[in-house]
Amino acid sequence: MNVNSPVHEVPFVGLTMVKRLKKLGIDSVLDLIYYFPFRHDDYSLTSPISQIQPGEIATIKGQIISIENVYTRSGKKIQKAVVSDGEDKLFVTWFNQPFLVKSLPQGTFVSISGKVEKFGLKKAITSPKYEKQNSAMELTQTGVHTGRLVPVYPETDGVSSKWIRSRVVKVLPKTIDQIEEFLPEEIKKENGLTGLQEAIKQMHFPENQEKLNKARERLGFDEFFEIQINTLSRKKEWKEKKLAHAISVDRDKVISLIKSLPFTLTDAQRRVLSEILQDLGKDKAMNRLLEGDVGSGKTVVAAIACYVAFLNKFQSALMSPTQILAQQHYKTLTNILAPLGVNVALVTSDQKTAKDLSSFDLIVGTHALIQKDIRFENLALVIVDEQHRFGVQQRALLSQKAKEKTPHILTMTATPIPRTVALTVYGDLDLSVIDEMPIGRQNVKTWVVPSNKRQAAYGWISQRVKDTDEQAFIVCPLIEESSFETMKSVKAASVEFERLSNKVFPNLRLGLLHGRMKPKEKEEQMQKMKEGLIDILVATPVVEVGIDIPTATIMMIETSERFGLAQLHQLRGRVGRGNKQSYCLLFSESHNSIYRLKHLENNYSGATLAELDLKLRGPGDLFGKAQHGYPQLKVGSYSDLELIKKARSAAEKLLPEIEKFPSIKKLLDKKGEIVPN
Numbered sequence: 001m002n003v004n005s006p007v008h009e010v011p012f013v014g015l016t017m018v019k020r021l022k023k024l025g026i027d028s029v030l031d032l033i034y035y036f037p038f039r040h041d042d043y044s045l046t047s048p049i050s051q052i053q054p055g056e057i058a059t060i061k062g063q064i065i066s067i068e069n070v071y072t073r074s075g076k077k078i079q080k081a082v083v084s085d086g087e088d089k090l091f092v093t094w095f096n097q098p099f100l101v102k103s104l105p106q107g108t109f110v111s112i113s114g115k116v117e118k119f120g121l122k123k124a125i126t127s128p129k130y131e132k133q134n135s136a137m138e139l140t141q142t143g144v145h146t147g148r149l150v151p152v153y154p155e156t157d158g159v160s161s162k163w164i165r166s167r168v169v170k171v172l173p174k175t176i177d178q179i180e181e182f183l184p185e186e187i188k189k190e191n192g193l194t195g196l197q198e199a200i201k202q203m204h205f206p207e208n209q210e211k212l213n214k215a216r217e218r219l220g221f222d223e224f225f226e227i228q229i230n231t232l233s234r235k236k237e238w239k240e241k242k243l244a245h246a247i248s249v250d251r252d253k254v255i256s257l258i259k260s261l262p263f264t265l266t267d268a269q270r271r272v273l274s275e276i277l278q279d280l281g282k283d284k285a286m287n288r289l290l291e292g293d294v295g296s297g298k299t300v301v302a303a304i305a306c307y308v309a310f311l312n313k314f315q316s317a318l319m320s321p322t323q324i325l326a327q328q329h330y331k332t333l334t335n336i337l338a339p340l341g342v343n344v345a346l347v348t349s350d351q352k353t354a355k356d357l358s359s360f361d362l363i364v365g366t367h368a369l370i371q372k373d374i375r376f377e378n379l380a381l382v383i384v385d386e387q388h389r390f391g392v393q394q395r396a397l398l399s400q401k402a403k404e405k406t407p408h409i410l411t412m413t414a415t416p417i418p419r420t421v422a423l424t425v426y427g428d429l430d431l432s433v434i435d436e437m438p439i440g441r442q443n444v445k446t447w448v449v450p451s452n453k454r455q456a457a458y459g460w461i462s463q464r465v466k467d468t469d470e471q472a473f474i475v476c477p478l479i480e481e482s483s484f485e486t487m488k489s490v491k492a493a494s495v496e497f498e499r500l501s502n503k504v505f506p507n508l509r510l511g512l513l514h515g516r517m518k519p520k521e522k523e524e525q526m527q528k529m530k531e532g533l534i535d536i537l538v539a540t541p542v543v544e545v546g547i548d549i550p551t552a553t554i555m556m557i558e559t560s561e562r563f564g565l566a567q568l569h570q571l572r573g574r575v576g577r578g579n580k581q582s583y584c585l586l587f588s589e590s591h592n593s594i595y596r597l598k599h600l601e602n603n604y605s606g607a608t609l610a611e612l613d614l615k616l617r618g619p620g621d622l623f624g625k626a627q628h629g630y631p632q633l634k635v636g637s638y639s640d641l642e643l644i645k646k647a648r649s650a651a652e653k654l655l656p657e658i659e660k661f662p663s664i665k666k667l668l669d670k671k672g673e674i675v676p677n
């Protein structure tokens with residue numbers, strides 16, 4: 001059998017199975033080998049029946065001495081068997097598997113794993129894992145499904161963990177020799193890594209916990225190594241090949257612009273600004289990520305960069321993910337820059353200031369900017385706001401609008417990025433972080449509201465909104481896991497809006513905002529909110545990022561347990577923009593999540609919360625998993641800083657001599673750019 005063969009060449013894999021396996025991403029034998037268990041059940045304690053203790057999880061081996069179907073009063077079938085190992089007896093019960101009577105008839109040698117219970121003097125196991133053995137001889141060996149650390153795989157309809165196990169155990173010995181070790185001996189030694197073949201074997205069928213840990217370490221290392229050798233190679237290529245216009249900085253003019261602002265820049269803003277301006281001065285294109293919590297003041301930094309480009313007679317473009325944001329930026333940037341002679345244009349799908357952009361210095365817009373008929377004169381700086389909302393392609397298309405040279409690229413995000421992720425996924429970007437809020441900003445007071453306090457919380461909001469000229473946002477339940485709005489979530493929002501308007505806040509003025517509304521309608525709602533004509537704006541979870549309404553002081557979030565901590569932190573950043581005390585109410589019906597959510601009550605650093613997200617979220621957290629937006633790892637974990645650092649330094653070491661390692665070179669570009677979402 002060849003490791004690259006299609007999976008249907010594996011015995012007992014027919015057409016139906018091929019289709020099911022495809023759902024799990026398994027097309028080839030190699031895919032099957034790289035389909036790793038997400039945990040192992042420890043059935044390695046094998047014991048004579050006489051010595052097992054109630055409560056223990058153990059494997060016993062023996063012979064079936066009786067087995068029968070028993071009918072319960074409700075008509076269900078129970079299978080009752082007695083197993084003997086010659087010395088003692090074990091009573092076994094299964095449910096609804098009547099075929100067992102035929103497949104494990106009296107006399108069969110079996111191995112049984114599960115949790116031991118005691119009924120009177122009888123020892124029993126209910127619903128155990130079982131494995132047929134062909135003879136008494138085999139009973140002395142380690143099993144596949146019992147008697148060991150048993151791999152448990154992610155399943156799908158019609159593909160059970162047991163089935164996968166039974167295929168892998170057959171395929172591995174025939175193909176493992178074909179798996180090529182790609183790490184040089186030296187790197188393995190330095191990092192104490194197991195060989196690849198050994199790691200794969202132990203990952204599926206570990207001899208013991210220690211070997212399993214070593215296997216995980218090696219395979220996790222490989223995952224990070226692959227991501228990092230790719231990001232580092234892209235970074236190197238970018239640094240060497242992408243020529244840009246060097247944009248020189250007129251210090252006096254920049255200083256006088258900064259002085260004219262109605263506020264003083266924070267130290268963090270000054271620091272990132274100087275990092276950016278240094279990059280702009282080079283004739284190699286900048287590729288920098290500017291990270292800062294909502295409200296930390298990224299826009300003004302971007303504005304200054306655009307001004308510097310303008311002084312050098314170059315055009316800049318700023319792309320925003322939504323129309324509302326584009327309009328907001330257009331206004332802000334016009335305010336700051338128009339008095340200095342910068343000609344600002346707005347380009348959205350239904351509003352084009354002008355087709356011919358040659359007379360404009362700064363063009364703000366949505367993805368409409370990348371349309372074919374949009375041409376720039378001499379674009380030298382591209383700024384992308386909320387980068388995770390755009391694909392690589394969209395970003396690339398905008399950059400290609402520049403003529404001769406690559407434009408300098410600044411991507412901005414309010415998504416807190418844990419250090420480990422910055423080192424891997426964003427390894428090709430230079431990072432600037434605004435880690436400080438403008439002075440005078442107060443933290444948004446945050447409370448987790450369990451279901452029994454819901455009514456009281458509604459009452460509090462109602463009172464507060466009535467008594468003051470403050471306003472509230474209510475974020476609707478997160479229905480589906482998607483970074484874009486679906487029809488379903490729009491519907492849910494409309495229903496929630498009706499309920500709140502009629503039943504909860506009948507005396508207040510409510511508005512609704514969701515992504516399927518026409519841009520005009522959205523703009524109207526925002527305008528009404530700004531003018532104080534709406535008390536409470538009900539919005540879908542994908543609420544327009546960055547909306548700026550200083551009079552809004554209350555943010556109430558439904559089903560908050562479905563969000564990551566960092567995401568909730570971003571959402572609450574929509575309030576507290578003015579200088580009034582603001583509040584965030586996290587509604588949750590899930591008792592189990594309250595402990596996790598409570599972190600928001602006393603933690604106000606996006607970065608710290610992002611780190612916590614990584615630590616607190618188990619693999620079973622469906623909503624949480626895809627939400628943090630990083631590429632999925634099979635074995636490794638983004639919280640494993642040590643391993644990530646090791647893989648990073650190995651990648652740094654090997655990249656310069658990659659030509660010597662063809663099997664590592666093969667890892668390059670295999671996946672193209674890894675983009676979150």
Ligand code: ADP
Nearest residue numbers: 263264265266293294295296297298299300438
């Ligand atoms: P974000 O980083 O979320 O894009 P913005 O750039 O929209 O934040 O800034 C949020 C608000 O803070 C804006 O109204 C802006 O004018 C104001 N702002 C920016 N920098 C400062 C500062 N250093 N001091 C006070 N206010 C500031």
Ligand code: MG
Nearest residue numbers: 298299385546
């Ligand atoms: Mg912003």
